Amino acid sequence: MEIEAIQAGKIKQLSGAALDDEDLSGSQLEQINLAGASLVGTNFSEANLNGARLDGAKLICARLVSADLRANLLGANLMQADLTGADLRGSNLRGANLMGATLFQASLAGAFLSGATLTGVNLQGVDFRGADLRGANLNSANLKGADLSQANLQGASLNQANLEEADLRGANLAGATLTDANLLCAELAEANLEGVDWEGACLVGTFLAKDS
Numbered sequence: 001m002e003i004e005a006i007q008a009g010k011i012k013q014l015s016g017a018a019l020d021d022e023d024l025s026g027s028q029l030e031q032i033n034l035a036g037a038s039l040v041g042t043n044f045s046e047a048n049l050n051g052a053r054l055d056g057a058k059l060i061c062a063r064l065v066s067a068d069l070r071a072n073l074l075g076a077n078l079m080q081a082d083l084t085g086a087d088l089r090g091s092n093l094r095g096a097n098l099m100g101a102t103l104f105q106a107s108l109a110g111a112f113l114s115g116a117t118l119t120g121v122n123l124q125g126v127d128f129r130g131a132d133l134r135g136a137n138l139n140s141a142n143l144k145g146a147d148l149s150q151a152n153l154q155g156a157s158l159n160q161a162n163l164e165e166a167d168l169r170g171a172n173l174a175g176a177t178l179t180d181a182n183l184l185c186a187e188l189a190e191a192n193l194e195g196v197d198w199e200g201a202c203l204v205g206t207f208l209a210k211d212s
Contacts, residue, residue, distance in 0.1 A: 015053070025063075035072075055092075 005011050006019075009028040015035040025045040029052055036056040045065040055074040059081050066085040072092045080100040090110045097117045107127045114134040122142045130150045137157050144164045148171050155175045164184040168191050177197040185205040193208075 002011065003022060003024070006014070006029070007024055007027040009030065009032070012032050014037060015033045016037060017034065018038045019034075019042055020038055021041040023043045024047055025043045027044070027047045029044075029047055029049050031051045032049070033053045034057050035053045037054070038058045039062050040058055040060045041062060042059070043063045044067050045063050046067060047064075048068045050068045050070045052071040054076050055072050057073070057076045059076055059078045061080045062078070063082045064086050065082055067083075067087070069083070069086045069088050070091055073096050074092050075095045076093070076097075078096055078098045078101050081098070082102045083106050084102050084104045086103070086106045088106055088108045088111050091108070091112070093108075093111055093113045093116050095115045096113070098121055099117055099119055101121055103121065103123055103126050105125070108131050109127045109129040110131060111128070112132045113136050114132050116133070116136045118136060118138050118141050120140045121138075123138075123146055124142050125145045126143070126147070128146055128148045128151050131148070131152070133148075133151055133153045133156050135155045136153070138161050139157050139159045140161060141158070142162045143166050144162050145166060146163070147167045149167045149169045150171060151168070152172045153176050154172050156173075157177050158181050159177055159179045161178070161181045163178075163186050164182050166183070166186045168186055168188045170190045171188070172192045173188075173196050174192050174194045175196070178201050179197055180200040182202045183206045184202055185207075187207045189207055
């Protein structure tokens with residue numbers, strides 16, 4: 001495999017390729033096809049993957065720090081991946097596995113995360129504005145201070161999640177489960193709360209109505 005050619009963006013068709021532990025940091029990989037590829041431990045830090053196909057790719061422990069990842073990640077395995085500062089705005093992460101991933105300062109505004117697994121993930125302060133999180137598993141996730149305004153969390157599982165000071169204004173939480181969740185001082189003005197399971201949840205200081 002000619003790594004230098006890949007780094008320069010000269011090779012675009014790599015579906016099913018094995019590129020474990022390769023260094024592709026800073027590479028220009030727009031529109032590249034890495035569908036189903038094995039990318040375990042691969043370094044994509046600061047790489048441009050805008051428009052790339054990574055559906056079904058195995059990105060376990062991959063480094064994607066500050067990468068442009070506005071890509072197709074449908075069903076991708078991102079367990080333990082480092083996505084610090086990554087740009088995932090509008091990305092397709094439906095059904096993706098993000099358990100153990102690092103998403104500090106990442107942007108997921110408008111991303112599609114329906115059915116994604118984010119169990120126990122530290123999502124403190126992450127930007128989820130307008131994201132589609134229908135049916136996502138966010139049990140025990142740390143969403144302290146996260147921006148979930150206008151997000152669609154219909155049917156999502158947020159049991160024991162930390163939503164302290166989270167912004168959920170205008171969010172759709174219909175049918176979501178928030179048992180034993182921490183919503184201390186969370187903002188829920190104009191949110192759809194139909195059928196929400198609040199059993200055991202902490203709602204101290206939570207803003208449930210539109211400010212007058």
